[in-house]
Amino acid sequence: MTQHTDPPPWVADGSWRARATEALSSISEAVCFLDAEYRYTWVNDAAERLLERPAAELVGQVLWTQFPDRPGAPWQQSVRRARSTRSTQHLEFFHEPLDRWFEVRAYPVLDDLVLFFRDVHERRTLDEERAAESSLIRGVLNALPARTAILSDDGTILTTNTAWAQAATTAGRPGASRAGDDYLAACRALAATGDPDAQRAVEGLEAVLERRAPSFSLDYSPPTAGTWWHLQAFPVDGGPGAVVTHTDITDRVRAEQRAAWQARHDHLTELPNRAALHETITGALTEDGGPVTVLYLDVDGFKQVNDSLGHSTGDLLLQELAARLSQRTRTSDVVGRLGGDEFVVVARDCDAPAGEVLAQRFRAVFDEPFELAGTRLSLTASIGTATSDPAHTGPEDLLRDADAAMYAAKSDGRDQHLHFTPTLRTALEDRRQVVTHLQGAAALDQLTVRWQPVVHLPSGTVTGCEALLRWEHPHRGWLEPAEFIPVAEETGMIVPITRWLLRTAIAQAEAWQADGHDLAVAVNVSAVHLSSGTLVDDVRQALAGRDLDPGDLVLELTETALARDPEHAVAQFCELRTHGVRIALDDFGAGYSSLAAVASLPADVLKVDRALVAGPLPAAATAPEALLGAVAALGAALDMAVLAEGVETAAQLELARRVGCTYAQGHHLSPPVTGDRLGALLTEGRRKTGQQRLP
Structure with missing residues (x-):
């Protein structure tokens, strides 16, 4: 700073020094006089302390030699300029030798200079720290992606970041405000229009500004913007006011909405899923x-569609069926998919007769064939319905009963309601009790086995027997296989039961052989066991450590079970044969397997179904x-x-011999008996005939 002044008379007459030294000696500011050569001529007490x-x-010493600095230092230039221009100079400078900031004012008085010094190091340091802090805060604010503003304690905007400033022109929400605007007033004005989000924002902001709440947050969506925002406010730490942020959460909200929708809908058909149907x-x-x-509703024969045409075609069928069902419902009805080929319709205000009408409407959906990937499919469905009554306390009850009705319809011949x-x-x-009791039947020794002999027709000797399960139910007495095997297959319990039967049959065969009876034992294998993928390992484990020759174990698979998945069955039985186990195709003639599938099965025995053996045989019938x-x-x-099974009469036995059957079994030869009884019969037969025959 430069200032030109005219000296007063007392300066011109030279008396100024005496007056100045008297006045300046005791002041707190450092003062020194310099002559024309920049030598000190006088310093006050404050200068001694400041300059140490x-x-x-x-x-008498020259200013530059006492306090050297780099050539051309700003303060030196300022002092020289005061003399050369005869003007007052004022500046602040950092003096490196003393490592401090000083303020200096230089006044020319005739040929002399009067210098006023003041240590401003603390003030300058504090100013720089504040500037750095302010710059840091500004940098942090501008780096925040969220629109951020700092409010005063009355809700006025003090400052905003770049994101807020860029959005300041956006209209329609309280976030569209600039520094100096009354943000809280803008929120109140919007709340007055009836906007519930704005009203909540006002209440939350007032609570934060008045320190009645540690923070406030709100997710809101502007009425016409199609976006979602997260408003957050919290008090300024250690001072009045609050920090307010608006974060764009549109992507997150849409992802959450999408996830919520997906959690309640089937991804293939986009119909409501089990959870949504329960609600x-x-x-x-x-x-x-x-x-x-x-x-x-369950599609009849859907598995065959998947197996023969592939899962992609099966998926197309499910999508087409979902569309057809949705078109046949009333406005208040809800169509959903539980999984697989199972669909559910929830019909409100619908009694049993109306449900019957609705079921027939859905059965009619299948009247028109399905055109899928160039294939024309004619299908049917089994439908079960259940109508609410006092016994139904929740969705599980209704679904359970409708499922039971559907299962009964399917068992009744399919294409039924x-x-x-x-x-x-x-x-x-x-059925539930059967399932419950069956789970512990083997462990509780309720399951037992009866053995039906197999007779070699050319010799008349007994060469083996079939293991037939029986169950002594704790309440219903002895149960035939037909009363519990289907339940065991449906629940998957047939697999552990078959494992138990394998161990039991092998142990019994070893016991007979120890008594001199050379018998093979046959065990029936379920299609469920084949599908489980554990059959080969289960058989190997049952034979492990036993004395029975694997060739004396025969596994029987029905023709119907073979037809379900012939490739899988053939692969497993081929592996079992490598271990010496023999294979029999059971109930041949009752199913619908192709001759190619039968020929590919590595079977040792073909068991003819009893229907072919026990048919009526008039004298003229051939x-x-x-x-x-x-x-x-x-x-x-x-x-x-x-092997001819189900031989009940002498005529049937004679027929089996005449057409060339090798083996036969049935009640005419022997009913199923206990292991001890069969052993006794064979002993008696050997005593009478010298061979392993039935007496």
Whole structure:
């Protein structure tokens, strides 16, 4: 700073020094006088303290030599300029030798200079720290992606970051404000229009500004913007006011909405899934008051579609079916998919007769063939319905009963509709009890085995027997296989039961052989066990450590089970044969397997179904004999021994011999008996005939 002044008269007459030294000696500011050569001529006490030198050392010394600095230092230039321009100079400078900031004012007085010094190091340091802090805060604010503003304690915007400033032109929300605007007033104005989000924002901001709440947050969506924002406010730490941020959460909210939708819908058909259906049924039961009918639909033969045409075609079928079902429902009905080929319709205000009409409408969906990937499919469905009554306390009850009715419809021949009744409920409860008791039957020694002998027709000797399961139910007495095996297959319990049966059969065969009876044992294998993938390992483990020759173990698979997945069955039985186990194809003639599938099965025995053996045989009839003979010839052509099962009469036994069957079994030869009884019969037969025969 430069200032020109005219000296007063007392300066011109030279008396100024005496006056100045008297006035300046005791002031707190450092003062020194310099002559024309920049030598100290006088310093006051404050200058001695500031410069850390006594006056005696300074007076007579040149300023530059006492306090050297780099050539051309700003303060030196300022002092020289004061003399050369005869003007007052004022500046602040950092003096490196003393490592401090100083303020200096230089006044020319005739040929002399008067210098005023003041240590401003602390002030300059504080100013720099504040500037750095302010710059840091500004940098942090501008780096924040969220729109951020700092408010005063009355809600006025003090400052904003770059993101806020760029959005300041956006209209329609309180965030569209600039520094100096009353943000809280803008929120109040918007709340006055009836905007509930703005009202909540006002209440939350007031609580934060008044220190009644440690923070406030709100997710909101502007009415027409189609975006979502997260508003957050919290007090300024250690001072008045608050920090307010608006973060764009549109992507997050849409992702959450998408995830929530996906959690309640089937991804393939986009229909409501089980969770959503449960909510719908619960709401219908508790809110509507009227009857609710649930329809449970299962596509007949869907597995064959998947197996023969591939899962992609199966998926197309499910999508087309979902569309057709949705088109046949009433406005208030909800169509959903539980999984696989199972669909559910929830019909509000729908009693049992109306449910019957609705079920027939859905059955009609299948009247038109499905055109899928160039393939024309004609399909049917089994439908079960259940209508709410006091016994239904929740969605699980209705779904369970509708499922039971559907299962009964499918068991009744498919392409049927059945409505759930108390009779079905009783049957369902019986089935549930069967399942519960069956789980512990083997462990509780309730399962037992009966053995039906297999007779070698050319010699008449007994060469083996079939293991037939029996169950001594704790309440219902002895149960035949047909009463519990289907339940065991449906629940998967057939696998552990078969493992138990394998161990039991092998142990019994070893016991017979120890008594001199050379018998093979046959065990039936379920298609469920084949599908489990554990059959080979289960058989190997059952034989491990036993004395029985694997060739004395025969595994029987029904023709129907073979037809379900012939490739899988053939692969497993081929592996079992490498371990010496023999294979029998059971119930041949009752199923629908192709001759190619039969020929590919590595079977040793072809068991003819009892229906071919026990058919009526009038004296003039030759068709049954021709049919049975054809099967026997097929067995011979495939190098399989043929066994006639279900032989009930002497005539049937004679027929089996005549057409060339190798083996036979049935009640005419022997009913199923206990292991001890069969051993006793063979002992008696050997005593009478000298051979392993039945007496």
